Amino acid sequence: MAKATAAGLDEAQANGLAEMWEDGEDRLGPASARRLLVAAVDAFAARGYHGTSTRDIADRAGLSPAGVYVHFASKEDLFFRITLLGHERTLHNAVTAVQSVGEAGPARRLHAVIEAQTTWQARHHTTARVVEYDLPCLSPEHYEQVAAIRRKITALVRGILNEGVRAGVFDVPDVDGMTLALLSMVTDVARWYPSNGRQSPEQLGTLYADLALRMAAPHSSDS
Amino acid sequence: MAKATAAGLDEAQANGLAEMWEDGEDRLGPASARRLLVAAVDAFAARGYHGTSTRDIADRAGLSPAGVYVHFASKEDLFFRITLLGHERTLHNAVTAVQSVGEAGPARRLHAVIEAQTTWQARHHTTARVVEYDLPCLSPEHYEQVAAIRRKITALVRGILNEGVRAGVFDVPDVDGMTLALLSMVTDVARWYPSNGRQSPEQLGTLYADLALRMAAPHSSDS
DNA sequence: GTCTATAACCCGATAGAC
DNA sequence: GTCTATCGGGTTATAGAC
Numbered sequence: 002m003a004k005a006t007a008a009g010l011d012e013a014q015a016n017g018l019a020e021m022w023e024d025g026e027d028r029l030g031p032a033s034a035r036r037l038l039v040a041a042v043d044a045f046a047a048r049g050y051h052g053t054s055t056r057d058i059a060d061r062a063g064l065s066p067a068g069v070y071v072h073f074a075s076k077e078d079l080f081f082r083i084t085l086l087g088h089e090r091t092l093h094n095a096v097t098a099v100q101s102v103g104e105a106g107p108a109r110r111l112h113a114v115i116e117a118q119t120t121w122q123a124r125h126h127t128t129a130r131v132v133e134y135d136l137p138c139l140s141p142e143h144y145e146q147v148a149a150i151r152r153k154i155t156a157l158v159r160g161i162l163n164e165g166v167r168a169g170v171f172d173v174p175d176v177d178g179m180t181l182a183l184l185s186m187v188t189d190v191a192r193w194y195p196s197n198g199r200q201s202p203e204q205l206g207t208l209y210a211d212l213a214l215r216m217a218a219p220h221s222s223d224s
Numbered sequence: 225m226a227k228a229t230a231a232g233l234d235e236a237q238a239n240g241l242a243e244m245w246e247d248g249e250d251r252l253g254p255a256s257a258r259r260l261l262v263a264a265v266d267a268f269a270a271r272g273y274h275g276t277s278t279r280d281i282a283d284r285a286g287l288s289p290a291g292v293y294v295h296f297a298s299k300e301d302l303f304f305r306i307t308l309l310g311h312e313r314t315l316h317n318a319v320t321a322v323q324s325v326g327e328a329g330p331a332r333r334l335h336a337v338i339e340a341q342t343t344w345q346a347r348h349h350t351t352a353r354v355v356e357y358d359l360p361c362l363s364p365e366h367y368e369q370v371a372a373i374r375r376k377i378t379a380l381v382r383g384i385l386n387e388g389v390r391a392g393v394f395d396v397p398d399v400d401g402m403t404l405a406l407l408s409m410v411t412d413v414a415r416w417y418p419s420n421g422r423q424s425p426e427q428l429g430t431l432y433a434d435l436a437l438r439m440a441a442p443h444s445s446d447s
Numbered sequence: 448g449t450c451t452a453t454a455a456c457c458c459g460a461t462a463g464a465c
Numbered sequence: 466g467t468c469t470a471t472c473g474g475g476t477t478a479t480a481g482a483c
Contacts, residue, residue: 033448048360051274055477065450070478072448134357134415138275178423178431181416182409189408192357200401208401216438256466278459288468293460295466 018042021090021125034072036062041079045131050080050138080135081143087125087132088150094121095154099161107165108214114158115183115213120206122190129191158183165217172219183213241265244313244348257295259285264302268354273303273361303358304366310348310355311373317344318377322384330388331437337381338406338436343429345413352414381406388440395442406436 018039040061044053055076056066073079098117102109122129136144159180165171173179186209200208241262263284267276278299279289296302321340325332345352359367382403388394396402409432423431 031448049272049274049358051272052361054475056475066477067451067479068449076477135272137271174434175431178428179435181419181422182432182435185412185416186405186409188415189412192411193404193408196404199404205401208398209405211397212402212405212439215441215443216435218438218443220438220441220443254466277457279457289459290461290469291467299459 018127021128022086031072033062033064033068037064037069037072037079038083042083042128042131045080045083045135046127050135077138077140077143080131081139083128084132084136084139084147085143085150087128088147091118091121091129091132092150092154094118095157099157107161107168107170108217110161111158111165111171111213111217112210114161115187116206116210118154118187119190119209120202122187123194123202123205126191126194133188133191155180155184162217170219171217173217179216183216186212241350244351245309254295256285256287256291260287260292260295260302261306265306265351265354268303268306268358269350273358300361300363300366303354304362306351307355307359307362307370308366308373310351311370314341314344314352314355315373315377317341318380322380330384330391330393331440333384334381334388334394334436334440335433337384338410339429339433341377341410341429342413342432343425345410346417346425346428349414349417356411356414378403378407385440393442394440396440402439406439409435 022035022039022042037058041053041058044057044061047053048057055069058079059066059069062068069076069079073082094117095114098113099110102113105113136147139147159176162171162173162176162179166173166176190205190209194202194205199205245258245262245265260281264276264281267280267284270276271280278292281302282289282292285291292299292302296305317340318337321336322333325336328336359370362370382399385394385396385399385402389396389399413428413432417425417428422428
């Protein structure tokens with residue numbers, strides 16, 4: 002395990018950050034670039050895009066201020082790569098979860114996707130915070146690229162709800178509204194997790210998935 | 225109606241911002257101070273605390289850069305007053321909603337508080353965004369003052385859930401977990417509202433309150 | 448690929464005239 | 466209470482040596 006060359010990096014690794022940004026295929030480039038990415042995620046999560054200076058990031062990665070610009074065109078470029086990769090992996094996480102239950106019916110599919118996404122947000126809450134809450138700092142072109150991925154995640158959840166309604170196993174008066182509510186619940190985990198002695202990512206995932214089923218299930222007050 | 229002296233102020237007023245920061249008792253001080261507050265809420269909501277300069281705020285309020293410091297001790301002080309007042313009014317909104325249904329039982333109380341808070345977040349989404357998402361920018365002392373109000377809101381919701389469980393009208397395996405999930409759903413409205421052609425604050429409030437009842441109600445998969 | 452040095456600019460906050 | 470002018474320092478990004 003690489004020795005941290007600057008304060009803050011060890012915490013980041015202990016945070017599950019290194020795991021998140023491991024890259025077997027070296028698509029992230031040389032070690033310095035990966036160190037910068039990890040440092041940037043940690044700093045952006047703690048203080049936001051505008052609250053983080055490129056010097057902060059370089060320091061945490063053990064480089065001089067100019068070192069950032071060897072690997073990234075600008076601060077926004079660095080932020081964009083984090084945001085794009087984070088969204089790609091979140092989408093992949095959701096799609097994989099749904100596929101893993103096969104043709105199991107809407108209820109199990111809904112449970113799977115909410116559980117997977119909630120667990121993801123909790124486990125990778127540092128990355129998730131960066132990825133969810135500073136999107137307006139992206140350039141318009143970059144923002145649109147990320148928004149396209151977000152729409153795919155929304156469509157995945159909405160599709161499952163529609164399926165369930167069509168099959169008669171869900172009772173959902175407003176599919177778009179419930180989609181938004183479910184994704185809100187999941188997204189917001191990144192804001193507060195972890196909170197004093199609360200549950201593991203997996204426990205939270207199960208809890209939220211159960212709540213999602215309660216929301217969608219036919220219920221007694223129907224007449 | 226006061227004529228706007230700088231760009232941005234009219235939008236802020238159209239936004240329901242002026243209404244939010246109206247103050248019959250003049251506790252907010254002279255007109256310039258109120259104009260600064262409204263301008264600051266608008267700017268902080270759009271670009272975050274660190275992304276907003278005191279010059280931006282002064283410009284929007286039609287004052288010189290130094291004008292800010294006549295009415296506020298610092299940028300953080302200005303931010304704190306917004307955050308504190310916003311939280312006080314949100315708490316008041318929640319308490320009033322619960323009181324307004326009298327001794328109506330847990331289900332109607334839960335419905336009332338979720339409906340009121342959701343409607344509030346949507347109607348005052350500009351203020352809510354500032355108040356919900358930049359709390360770490362407060363000084364530790366100021367943060368603690370605001371956190372105390374947040375704990376009261378959490379306790380209000382948790383209390384209603386506990387009441388319902390005790391009375392046997394709710395089935396909630398994890399009261400703390402559901403409290404968090406409900407507040408997440410409500411809080412997150414500030415992040416995305418308004419979204420293309422979606423419902424009015426009141427419609428959203430009713431939808432979310434109904435979803436809350438579905439989550440808490442006894443359900444058929446109990447054995 | 449990393450450094451030192453620095454350009455060009457913006458920041459929060461204050462001094463002092465009116 | 467508002468202004469102009471400015472202090473001291475931090476910002477992103479680049480130039481050029483090694």
